[in-house]
Amino acid sequence: MFDPKALHHAYFIEGEREAVLASLDAFLSEGLGIVRAGHPDVHYAIYESFGIDEGRALQDMQSMRPVMGDRKVFIVSTGAITNEAQNSLLKVFEEPTTGTHFFVIAPTRRILLPTLRSRMVIIAHESAGLTGDAALSIDAKAFVKMSPKDRLAAVAGIIEEKDKAKAEGFLASLITELRGDSLEKAGPVRAHAVKEIVGLSAYLKDRAPSVKLVLERAALLDLG
Numbered sequence: 001m002f003d004p005k006a007l008h009h010a011y012f013i014e015g016e017r018e019a020v021l022a023s024l025d026a027f028l029s030e031g032l033g034i035v036r037a038g039h040p041d042v043h044y045a046i047y048e049s050f051g052i053d054e055g056r057a058l059q060d061m062q063s064m065r066p067v068m069g070d071r072k073v074f075i076v077s078t079g080a081i082t083n084e085a086q087n088s089l090l091k092v093f094e095e096p097t098t099g100t101h102f103f104v105i106a107p108t109r110r111i112l113l114p115t116l117r118s119r120m121v122i123i124a125h126e127s128a129g130l131t132g133d134a135a136l137s138i139d140a141k142a143f144v145k146m147s148p149k150d151r152l153a154a155v156a157g158i159i160e161e162k163d164k165a166k167a168e169g170f171l172a173s174l175i176t177e178l179r180g181d182s183l184e185k186a187g188p189v190r191a192h193a194v195k196e197i198v199g200l201s202a203y204l205k206d207r208a209p210s211v212k213l214v215l216e217r218a219a220l221l222d223l224g
Contacts, residue, residue, distance in 0.1 A: 001123060004031035008121045010093040010102045012109060015125030017046070017077045020105045023125065024075060032071065040067040043074045049164070050078040051207045055085035059092050062100050070099045077105040080164040083205050086116040093119040107165040110172050111205075138170055140177035144223045151219035159212045164204055167211045171201045171218060178223060189224035196221055 001023060002011070013020050021044075028034040028042070036042045043061060047054060058074060066072045081104075093102060093116065102120075109122055138154050146154065158166045175197050178190045200214045 001125075002027050002031060007101055009096045009100060010104075010120040011123060012104045012106070012112060012117070012120045013123045013125050014106065014109050014128045016107075016127035017105055019127035020125045021075070021077070024103060024105075028073065034069075034071070034073065036073075036075075041069065041072045043072075045076055047076065047078040049080040049082065049207055050076065050085050051082045052084040052088060055088040059088065062092060062097055062102075066099065072097075072100045073103070074101070075103045075105065078111075079107065080111055080168070080205065081106075081116075082207055083113060083202075086113045090115060090119065107163075108169045110169045111165055140170070140173040143174065144177060148220050152216060155215040155219055159215055162211050164209065164211055167215055168201060168204050171197050171204070171214075174218065175201070187224055189222055193221045193223050 004027075013024075025036055028036055034042060036044060045054075058076070062072065062074065064072075096102070104120070109117065112120075138158075143151060143154055155170070158170065175194055178194050178197070197218055200218055203209050204211070204214055
C-alpha cells in the first residue's frame with residue numbers, strides 16, 4: 001500500500017478505521033521501523049468532525065522538529081472535515097516540513113474538497129466496501145421514485161447512526177442520479193432539487209450539522 005523508499009507526504013485512506021490502522025501499524029513497523037504506540041513523533045487522533053481549530057493545531061505540530069530520528073507521522077481518523085479546515089491545510093499538505101507525513105483515515109473520499117484531494121494520494125483500503133459508497137444501502141434511482149414517506153424510512157438508518165460521511169455519500173449519488181446526462185436536460189423541477197441538495201451537502205461540512213434535518217429535507221423535496 002505504501003512504498004517506504006518513495007513515501008508521499010499526504011495520504012487519504014478510504015476505509016474502516018481499525019482495519020486501516022492495523023495496516024498502517026504494520027507498514028510503520030516493517031517499512032519504517034517505527035512502533036506507533038508511545039512514539040513521540042507519531043501523533044494519532046480520532047475526530048467525529050475535524051474543524052478549523054484542529055487544523056490550526058495540526059499546522060503548529062507539524063512545524064516542530066522531531067524528537068527522535070528525522071520523521072514525524074500524523075494519523076487523523078475522522079468522519080467529516082469542515083471546508084474551513086480543509087482550506088487551512090492546503091499549503092501544509094502541499095509543502096509540509098521535511099520528513100513529515102500525513103495519513104487521513106475516513107469512510108469515504110467524498111468528504112474532501114477537490115483542492116485538498118489534489119494534494120493527497122487517495123487509497124481505497126480493502127475495507128472500503130464496509131464504509132464507502134458500496135456500504136450505502138439506499139439506491140438513488142429507486143429513492144427518486146419513492147413516496148416521501150418511503151424516502152423518510154429509507155434514510156432512517158443513516159439518521160439513527162448520525163453518519164455524516166454516509167449522508168454526504170448518499171446525497172452525492174442522489175445529485176448524480178438527478179442530473180443524468182446534463183442538468184439542462186433534467187428539467188426545472190430536478191434542477192431546483194439538485195440546487196437544494198448541493199446546499200444540503202455543503203451544510204453537512206459545517207462543524208456540527210444535523211444529519212436528521214438534512215436527510216429529512218432531501219426526502220421531502222420534489223424530485224420530479
